[in-house]
Amino acid sequence: MTLCTLPGTATMSRTISIDPVTRIEGHARISLQLADSGEVEDAKFHLTQFRGFEKFCEGRPYREMPALTARTCGICPVSHLLASNKACDDLLAVSIPPTAEKLRRIMNLAQLLQSHALSFFHLSSPDLLLGWDSDPAQRNIFGVMAQNPELAKQGIKLRQIGQTIIEMLGGKKIHPTWVVPGGVNEPLDSSKREAMLEMLPNALTIAKDTYALFKTMVPRFKDEAEHFGTMPTMFLSLVSPKGQLEHYDGFLRLKDAEGRIVEDMVPPSDYPRIIGEAVEDFSYMKFPYYKPMGYPNGIYRVGPLARLNNADSCGTPFADVALAEFHMLQEDSGPVRSSFHYHYARLVEIIFAIEMMQRLLKDQGILDTRVRARARGNRNEGIGVAEAPRGTLMHHYRIDDAGLISWVDLIIATGHNNLAMNQSIKQVADAYVDGNKLSEGMLNRVEAMIRCYDPCLSCASHAFGQMPLSIELKDAAGNTLDRLVRDA
Amino acid sequence: MPINAPPPSVRVVTLRIDGLDLSAREDETIIEVCRENKIPIPSLCWMDGLSVVGACRLCMVEVTGQNRLLAACATRVAEGMEVTTDSEKLRRYRRTLVELLFAERNHVCSVCVSNGHCELQWLAEACGVDHVRMPYRNAGYGVDSSHEMFRVDHNRCVLCTRCVRVCDEIEGAHTWDLMGRGSDCQVITDLARPWGESDTCTSCGKCVQVCPTGALVKQGTSVGEMVKDQHFLPILARRRSTR
Numbered sequence: 081m082t083l084c085t086l087p088g089t090a091t092m093s094r095t096i097s098i099d100p101v102t103r104i105e106g107h108a109r110i111s112l113q114l115a116d117s118g119e120v121e122d123a124k125f126h127l128t129q130f131r132g133f134e135k136f137c138e139g140r141p142y143r144e145m146p147a148l149t150a151r152t153c154g155i156c157p158v159s160h161l162l163a164s165n166k167a168c169d170d171l172l173a174v175s176i177p178p179t180a181e182k183l184r185r186i187m188n189l190a191q192l193l194q195s196h197a198l199s200f201f202h203l204s205s206p207d208l209l210l211g212w213d214s215d216p217a218q219r220n221i222f223g224v225m226a227q228n229p230e231l232a233k234q235g236i237k238l239r240q241i242g243q244t245i246i247e248m249l250g251g252k253k254i255h256p257t258w259v260v261p262g263g264v265n266e267p268l269d270s271s272k273r274e275a276m277l278e279m280l281p282n283a284l285t286i287a288k289d290t291y292a293l294f295k296t297m298v299p300r301f302k303d304e305a306e307h308f309g310t311m312p313t314m315f316l317s318l319v320s321p322k323g324q325l326e327h328y329d330g331f332l333r334l335k336d337a338e339g340r341i342v343e344d345m346v347p348p349s350d351y352p353r354i355i356g357e358a359v360e361d362f363s364y365m366k367f368p369y370y371k372p373m374g375y376p377n378g379i380y381r382v383g384p385l386a387r388l389n390n391a392d393s394c395g396t397p398f399a400d401v402a403l404a405e406f407h408m409l410q411e412d413s414g415p416v417r418s419s420f421h422y423h424y425a426r427l428v429e430i431i432f433a434i435e436m437m438q439r440l441l442k443d444q445g446i447l448d449t450r451v452r453a454r455a456r457g458n459r460n461e462g463i464g465v466a467e468a469p470r471g472t473l474m475h476h477y478r479i480d481d482a483g484l485i486s487w488v489d490l491i492i493a494t495g496h497n498n499l500a501m502n503q504s505i506k507q508v509a510d511a512y513v514d515g516n517k518l519s520e521g522m523l524n525r526v527e528a529m530i531r532c533y534d535p536c537l538s539c540a541s542h543a544f545g546q547m548p549l550s551i552e553l554k555d556a557a558g559n560t561l562d563r564l565v566r567d568a
Numbered sequence: 569m570p571i572n573a574p575p576p577s578v579r580v581v582t583l584r585i586d587g588l589d590l591s592a593r594e595d596e597t598i599i600e601v602c603r604e605n606k607i608p609i610p611s612l613c614w615m616d617g618l619s620v621v622g623a624c625r626l627c628m629v630e631v632t633g634q635n636r637l638l639a640a641c642a643t644r645v646a647e648g649m650e651v652t653t654d655s656e657k658l659r660r661y662r663r664t665l666v667e668l669l670f671a672e673r674n675h676v677c678s679v680c681v682s683n684g685h686c687e688l689q690w691l692a693e694a695c696g697v698d699h700v701r702m703p704y705r706n707a708g709y710g711v712d713s714s715h716e717m718f719r720v721d722h723n724r725c726v727l728c729t730r731c732v733r734v735c736d737e738i739e740g741a742h743t744w745d746l747m748g749r750g751s752d753c754q755v756i757t758d759l760a761r762p763w764g765e766s767d768t769c770t771s772c773g774k775c776v777q778v779c780p781t782g783a784l785v786k787q788g789t790s791v792g793e794m795v796k797d798q799h800f801l802p803i804l805a806r807r808r809s810t811r
């Protein structure tokens with residue numbers, strides 16, 4: 081990791097940019113615009129990578145879409161796989177066999193488990209455990225290993241369990257092709273079911289222990305909780321028909337910052353009525369917003385925080401206790417507002433995912449062999465919405481009569497959070513950035529705040545590779561005065 | 569049904585392949601003898617039961633006394649012939665040919681319905697193609713999805729013409745032809761009309777089964793699900809030739 085500061089002239093108004101934000105998935109660039117007074121005037125999160133993926137799909141058979149879109153990202157391919165196959169189910173105009181739906185749900189929850197474990201243990205626990213101002217060379221999973229080997233080990237184990245379940249179901253860890261339009265292409269066999277059920281109690285113990293530990297740590301982060309994205313925004317997520325926590329299907333719910341329900345039981349296929357997408361010059365990532373309130377007022381957040389704020393309950397015993405405790409993080413009775421609590425929400429969801437997988441695997445019909453509905457394209461437009469670990473993921477396709485793709489739109493979780501991330505960066509910068517120096521601690525807090533959202537920049541820009549990230553300082557005239565570049 | 573084939577009136581010759589002394593019928597080709605004796609030679613356009621075109625050149629072998637390489641599928645055995653099927657030079661040529669096939673069109677195996685069941689992939693493996701050394705052309709080719717049951721994706725076509733021959737020689741429909749030259753060459757149905765509108769196609773699916781790649785596939789298959797079944801071909805071809 082190198083830290084280089086380019087020589088800058090002493091002008092009053094400047095911009096600070098943060099280049100590689102380490103330990104987030106994919107890369108991006110942050111720039112902070114300082115006013116003449118030295119205060120942070122504006123903060124921007126840039127994504128500069130090519131976004132041509134939607135174009136690239138045109139003319140291809142729709143059945144390639146699950147594999148094609150899963151390859152926009154090596155980090156959350158399972159989420160794309162599910163949302164894409166749901167959009168294809170919609171094109172086929174079939175309802176898939178109930179067992180297939182349960183199996184897909186298990187895969188989605190396993191993905192949630194492994195992704196949240198990665199985010200919490202590998203990416204965020206170094207900050208939380210070792211502190212933002214600790215030696216950067218130590219502030220990683222190996223540093224955690226040195227200080228709390230048990231926690232690091234358990235984190236690795238938990239993630240492994242999620243990955244193993246995905247692999248057992250799909251045959252492959254990273255890019256399984258088991259989920260297909262109309263269902264899944266192979267039923268579950270009983271030995272795999274037993275093997276999965278055997279792993280889960282251990283996972284639940286780890287999840288509960290980690291949750292209990294983190295609960296005791298939360299008060300230490302009062303400062304961060306107050307500055308990491310506490311702006312009022314709405315929250316968007318799926319909920320089940322009963323209003324419970326939901327990750328695979330259900331209806332869209334939007335709550336405002338005070339906790340009032342703004343939209344409820346919106347069928348996913350109706351998303352274009354409530355979600356618009358704005359484009360900004362400085363980023364290749366689109367800016368979705370709540371249409372009736374316009375851009376940029378229609379700001380909302382998605383992901384674990386939004387899902388827990390929106391759900392009336394989880395529907396599993398331990399997760400419901402944790403959900404009640406989660407709500408106590410907010411002093412008033414409204415939704416939990418600080419983005420810092422994404423971490424907390426992730427731990428609650430890990431517990432939920434494990435409990436729910438146990439329930440689904442114990443279901444009598446789970447070994448049923450009817451797992452696929454067969455049909456051809458029966459509609460010209462299909463929409464698939466699922467909750468990815470990072471938030472609501474929308475796939476929207478149009479096909480011609482022969483089944484070739486004519487139009488694609490993907491709205492990904494990191495996109496939904498784009499507006500909120502930009503505002504949160506500004507808020508953190510206000511609190512921690514002193515215009516005169518670019519300290520490690522300040523940089524780390526800006527990074528740490530972004531990590532709360534656990535953004536997946538690799539699929540946000542639909543980029544295939546990794547992109548470095550920098551912090552840049554600009555004066556009012558746009559001259560770069562100072563710049564920090566760090567290589568991972 | 570037993571077939572009453574006339575007793576063979578052909579002569580038997582002896583030859584040497586890779587140092588092995590072998591005997592064969594004089595009307596056999598080198599590749600047939602190799603296949604019978606489990607001597608591996610890569611091939612693509614050749615198929616047991618179809619006529620020989622010698623188009624892909626993957627089956628090239630060295631024959632002592634000949635100063636050029638010969639296509640094993642298009643060369644008859646002869647008394648005293650000495651054949652080498654594997655040498656540094658042959659390996660180099662074959663690998664280059666396979667790489668050129670990948671570079672010419674768009675083989676995105678990871679999303680292809682034939683992934684894992686594809687002869688081009690097997691050839692790549694057999695010929696040691698771990699990467700392609702020439703630049704990909706990245707030219708886009710069309711997909712014709714108009715047929716009820718089948719689809720042709722020209723991005724995955726290697727122009728082996730197996731589809732053309734099986735449709736003409738076995739099914740007798742002659743739906744397929746070739747059109748254009750060089751990298752524009754393409755298989756067409758009827759007079760380059762959409763396959764779904766073809767008057768001649770009987771929808772028998774033989775072309776799909778013999779196609780070595782993901783160029784001809786069944787509708788409704790997802791990634792990696794297109795498994796081809798070609799065992800019908802030698803059976804039908806033999807019945808035909810003994811009628």
Ligand code: SF4
Binds near residue numbers: 675677686689724
């Ligand atoms: S046809 Fe074969 S080589 Fe070509 S993309 Fe498909 S699997 Fe790969």
Ligand code: SF4
Binds near residue numbers: 727729732780781
């Ligand atoms: S479509 Fe298939 S069988 Fe026909 S020429 Fe192309 S690769 Fe060969």
Ligand code: FES
Binds near residue numbers: 610614628639642
């Ligand atoms: S197999 Fe002999 S030339 Fe193609």
Ligand SMILES: [Fe+2]
Binds near residue numbers: 153537
């Ligand atoms: Fe992603």
